Amino acid sequence: MEKLINKVAVVTGAAQGIGASIVERLFADGATVVCLDVNLDKLKESILKIDKTGERAISLKCDVSNQEEVNQVFDQIYEKLGKVDILVNNAGIVRDAFFHKMTPEQWHAVINVNLNSMFYTC
Template sequence: MMGIFKNKVAIVTGAARGIGAAIVKRFVSEGAKVAILDVNLAGAEELANQINRIKGSVIALKCDVSNPLEVESAFHEVIEQFGKLDILVNNAGVIRDNLLFKMSEDDWDTVIDVHLKGAFLCSREAQKYMVSQKSGNIINISSISALGNRGQVNYSSAKAGLQGMTRTMAIELGPFGINVNAIAPGFIETEMTMATAERMGMTLEEFTNLLLKDLSIKRVGQPEDIASAAAFLSSDDASYITGQILYVAGRTTV
């Protein structure tokens, strides 16, 4: 698959670390020019510099994906620097886990705004450029939590919403040569999963051993597993795939 993204330009949101960072590295290894959009500009710049020192063309831009003005400005800057946009990965996300009776409106609003509103704003901006060039790929990062998960009524709702958004955007944008798909990761070892373990009063090792019991593939998922799926769905090999939800979870989903 080497070089499958030669002359392609990608935006990956929330990519200063974790899954997003792995996707950036994979895309660059395949020849893409990549823009990292993140509220953590220092982290995004550190990753961009790290990649550019070796080989790559990566820029880092500060962007709150739930802010329409910042989204518009960031996308405009990407077009100014790279000339076009071929791939958007809506990866930005946060968690504010709590049981329903303890969950505040702010916990709800923050998660819904970043995941759902953020993906909406970025996709709406991306399609302006993709429709005119009659091609493009949009990947939404959902989660196995879309099927329901205790203590995550906000996160589960947002991730399930992304699946509905994916199918609907695929219907609307398909006639313009734009494919829209979603990846639903299972347990992937990132800083976010460490925070979930802490919330449950467990060490990461205890949390991992608990989850491994339900997995068919007896290992913890890595960010690179999701990056591989994103690379495939964004490639020409997946040109006849749209509106699909790909679970990358080491298990069946029911």
């Protein structure tokens, strides 16, 4: 199916797991997919499985917890592709600690990736 031809999709946390599966589906449906992740090597490895040319699946390193970095990456996306039709905020992290034993640093890391990134990407 190619129901998403001429659509641009951005997927965060795209290197593995659910994110990689979402990328595969969007790509199969015809979208140009911009794949964002902090692990660029893993991301490129994953993307090569679906798009050897890199024309419709584009890999960009992005720490979605960093607002300035998100702004720069989205500027690149708009400059290259002109639009974003679909945004999948998939990036998420967990810290292996009970809530009441989390350090402030652990708490802020989780909130920045799992919550603030939603605001930054919009």
